[in-house]
Amino acid sequence: MSLAASLPVVVTDGVDERGLAEAARTSPDAFAVLYRRYVGRIYAFAFRRSGSREVAEEVTSATFERAWRAMPSFEWRGGGFQAWLFAIAARELAGWYRRNARHGNVRAQRALRLLHPGVAEDDHERVGAEDEQALLREALSTLPERYQEAISLRRLAGLEPEDAAAAMGCTKAVLAVTLHRATKALRKAIETRRGSR
């Protein structure tokens, strides 16, 4: 059964999210509706950022656990519940990379992927693209967490500028500046890694 099919009927009735999020501050059932609505998107976001099912599951769990604990203090602002939740997820992802960087896990996983046997000739192009994405993820994980959040929320989660700004607790202008600097730093990090290969 797909995620959409498992959603309660009430979700498909055009229930506005604001009322739902406000009810979820104290109601586990209301939070469960939001959970079912967003679990797939948060998981996909974490998977794209990490390239790993295990990390995606770990980050998704941590995101919703943190969100549930923080729900009593939730206030509806620009971007709403979605931006608030993705901000938590982006922070969890940055934290995961920070905790695991010292163990070389990211690099080891990338090396394992490259050494994975059984790659057919026709898959070389796909493997090349995946290698580029792995390089991008690795470079992204070396940036300051604020930069990681800005790029993740705007480019990987697909939030609109105003929503991403609200998620980061800043104005659109500040987000634009942060994003510009983050992109510049990311480009430099990628070039450094390409040069060291």
Add this chain to the structure above:
Amino acid sequence: MRTSELRELLGSLEESAAPEPSPVFVAKLEADLRNMDQVEEAEAPRRTNTRTRRARVLVAAGPVAALTAAAAAAAMTLLPSKPHPRELKTADPGVTVPTPTSEAPPSSVPTPTTVAPPPWLPPAAAPSPVTTAVPRTAPTTPVPTPGEHPTPTTAGPHEPVTTTVPRANTTTTVPAPETLSLQCTAGMSAGNPTVFCGWSPSTSSSFKWYRLWRTSSGSPFAIVFQSDNRSTTGYYDHTVQAGTNYYYKVDITDAAGNVIGTSSVSPVTCC
């Protein structure tokens, strides 16, 4: 590396296929969340309401009465709207709704043990044990006969009474009604007063319908929503008016229309 190349790379990552989480993972995480206490974290997102924290500091500073009027008013308005279980008032102390036992709610959710039903509510809002009125008779010697067995009843502290009940009447087994947990919360939705009611899913194999009932002052309970989808465990009631007290309850019926489970009454002041 050009900026356009980097954008293209980021775009390819954003559009790359991502698998759906496994249903087992989704279900297990939801179960874990339901079993988890809801405690506000100190490490909440940066947008955490600082005004709420300030209000708590004000409250922690001492009794509200000891604060200035302005500070007390600010503290009261900024406090979370989560009702404390003890704030539930009892209009009729005789009406006690049993705590749900089939599915224990998270400890953070106020469990209404005694609710405030309005005077016009029938006292049978919650399931009560079936009792049989036995006329008090003179004491008799319990002599079981074939097909009968003695059933002691309580008539008084010093008046043991024994009645004889035919065995055939005592072998009928009635399944215990299912108890649902129900919580209703009032709020504003797109500028309109709204009440959200969420309830625990039915586990009965005879389940056919959920029915959400509502009443306000003086009117009998009326159905505001019903669904035969077992996974539908919430409903938004947009037909409420601000400043009105509402009482909700949910029950479940089987295919024949028999009520096979019910919840306690959840009072809500809108909004």
